[in-house]
Amino acid sequence: MTISTPRNAQENTPSAARPDVVAGQAVPRINSRDLFRQMREVEIAHEGRIYRLRLTQLNKLILTA
Structure with missing residues (x-):
């Protein structure tokens, strides 16, 4: 029997709790x-509005409408 250990703590975290995963897919960075x-x-x-990211x-970072 082989037991694998995770490379980092996030591998054991459910994807719903990970900020870098949405609906099972990685969020682009x-x-x-x-x-x-x-x-x-x-x-x-x-959606028809202009936002400024400064x-x-x-x-x-500041985002304003």
Whole structure:
């Protein structure tokens, strides 16, 4: 009998409790550097509205409508 041990603690966590898994699939991850591309602000169009995602002076993210 072989007993396998998980590589990390998340492997034993049900997918419903893992923030990186939605409906059994991994959530895509985008690096903020790729998103901002040397800018401090990007606009996101969603359902007819424009949202602004900004980097603060302390490198925090703020999303506003």
